Amino acid sequence: MVKLTINDQEAEVEEGATVLGACKAAGVDVPTLCYVPFLEPYGACRMCMVKVSENGTPRLTTACTLAAADGMAVVTDDDDVRAARKVVLELLLARAPDAEILQEMAEEYGIEKSRFAVEEEEPPTEAVAVPEAEAEGELEIEKKPKKCILCGSCYRVCEQRVQAFAIGLVQRGADAEVAPPFGRPSDNCIACGACASVCPTGAITAADRLGRQIVHDELTLASNSAIKVPIKQAVPNVPYVDKELCIHFTQNENGLDACRICEDICPKEAVDLDAEDEDIELDVGTIIVATGFKTFDPRRIAELGYGRLPNVISGLEFELMMRADGYTEGELLMENGEKPKSIAILHCVGSRDKNYNRYCSRVCCMYSLKFAHLIKEKTDAEVYQFYIDMRSFGKGYEEFYDRLLEEGVFFIRGRGAEVTHVAERPEEESKLVVCCEDTLIGAYRRVPVDMVVLATGLEPREDADEVRRTFGISCGAEGFFTEKHAKLAPVSTTTDGVFLAGACQGPKDIPDSVAQGSAAAAQALALMDKGLVEIEPITAVIDENVCCGCKICIGLCTYTAISFNEEDKVSEVNEALCKGCGTCVAACTTGAANQRHFKNEQILAEIEGVLS
């Protein structure tokens, strides 16, 4: 440890720390511009000037480039220091008069006008464009306002961390500027935005070339940080790295080991970019499959305009936006930042539709009603519900529906067939128009609104089939897992010890999911408490002397009870899993598989008996 005094206070820092680091650790404020914690010290801006005495001789020096040493006496704020910083600031202002941060500092240091200010007639240099390849979130080095102080943060981060070397310092003296090589867009630029994020004066900014406003960043409607929490209520609430956006992984593809800023900066050393997915094997007696669902992707119904028209959002996006801790702090905003005056909620998006899913998703009617209620509570916007028929069948649900009817929500009985922005009447100008057939009045209607919320349905997950095979359970035609018996065994499956809970078994709301989850837990506990499993007496057996190892039976077994013995090259039946369905026996071409109590000879004898 190194001992020194800062403004006459004793301080202790680790070996190798800078004087600036020591000051920060001691809570002493030292102004900085070019200092970036995860870059090598550079000492470009000279704002961190302090007075340091070693062996009694004081001198003015930059705190960021000086290593702390035993017995140093540091003064961070006396007249000499202030005078020095004032000169530095005046010089910086001469170069970058438009930088707000310099103007603020100038005020603090009592500078009215820089003594070194240059004449204004010089025409602004042209903006330098970066590649237009990546459409989103690209960068422009804005040069028209004079903001750059040549602190080097931008090209240092580009060199040291991003390792792209896409920008650098060109020219000398008063003509020096930050630019890509030869003033042309660099192929090495990956449009990561690191330069803009470290620029202290705002000389480099990141802008969306398509001019989209970033309203709901966490709704993935716009560019975002590469390391983020999926949503604020995520469980577990930990960030993850989006490899598509991450500089490290982007540069990895170019053979570079870049960035790793998150690793350096995390005080708990919790970030490990080299971590890889690993398989963990657990021996368990019972399994509850609760893999859930995925929401219907409304992009599939092109005529509803999701992803194509502005202000057409999914139910989940609406939900996220309405949350008090959300990006809009619970305010319902359109993409232009204004509040919508009328909102349409379209029911049965992807449900009860033979083009997509025939089944009812069961939750959309009620959440649509809740949306309407939230809108009515928070805004005075008009709400239109486009429904096929209301399915408010749960406890207290019908009463809620009645309440909504009284709250002045418009209910239009007819599926929202199309959402368009093509106006046919003056009142439809610059609005979204929902087209539908109102089956109560028997008329075709066009309803102009500001925002459309799509009540997206529930679907089985993409990997449901893989999960099904893994656990040896079956699924229905629509892809949800099948319970053992629809009425009498609603949480069991055909594989003993495997239970189902929640929407993986079929669309259901939270109360039903909780009920089923509790039931599954009870069933699993009952099995574990008993410690014994009853198995079927009627099972298949494979005669290893006859089995030829053709493997036909293995893929056929619904219960994954057959495995291949690589040593003897024969298939084997796990009698604990076998349910004696006989599929393998029927398919076994060599007659090696036989079913106890239903042997081939027995069946043939029975047939002969019947026919004789």
Place this chain on the structure above:
Amino acid sequence: MPEKFKFAFMPSASCGGCEIAVVDIDEVILKVAELADIVYWPTALDFKDKDLEAIPDGGITVGFFNGAVRNDHDVHHAKQMRRKSQVLVSFGACAQMGGIPSLGNFWTTEELAHRMYDTVPSVVNPDGTRPQLKYDAPEGELTLPRAMDRAYALDQVVDVDYYLPGCPPQVKWIVAAVEAVAKGELPPKGTVIAGTKAVCDECPRERSEEKQVTEFKRIHLVENDPEKCLLEQGIMCCGPATRDGCEAACVVAGQACRGCFGPTDNVNDMGAKLASAIASIVIADTQAEADKILDKLDDPAGYFYRFGLARSMLGVQRGERKDGDE
């Protein structure tokens, strides 16, 4: 020197390939000749029916019978061979299971005759002339054997001691059978002298645990991957249902197994087993889809019962089963 064995080879409804297989044992035939006298072999030497009749009952040590039993003359021969042989060996797929001739069992004898003498494109027979069983020629009465209702396997007509399977039987198993006779180490009666498992056991091709077929392909229309199971490539292969012992000769040569060794001991209807297995590995969501896939399997009956229709539980179509009952 002990008395030499006496061998007899009897052809029946067959193509002659089985007898070629006997010759195919090359120089071993000399050892056979050393070991045994061939007392009857009409295909190779000038034997007549009367020569067989002259052999006393039990006078043949081992009688080899090849071919299916299709007409009453075949039945006569089978019964004679049985009477005169101490050991009767069913030689080849036709004698064992009816073989190719038994594919005719899908039709009645009358339908077959109609096809043969009336409708085959190369036949011109406006008068509908049919061969007669008897004909009074100037030299005397000529007779023809009467075709029975269907083709039979040998053991459906007479008692059989051993079976040498194959189309034709393989040299190594013929040699094994002769050696067993020479050493007097005969297996239990009814043994099929070949392997006990199925062709897959000897097949060098890689098999996966997810055997799924979404399209059947004719083998001559695709270039099959020599490393991979033919069935998994959609090529109809009888290997899983066929007794081994041939060292997967066809499959190694790039051809699908045709099932000539017949079923294993545990299976009593090879075609039914194959149909059931093939139906199990067809992957389809709807009946229509499954039908579409199976439609591509040309002539399933021919695939499943190429050699074994006489032994199938299917019997003969619309025909009555009376002639060969014994």
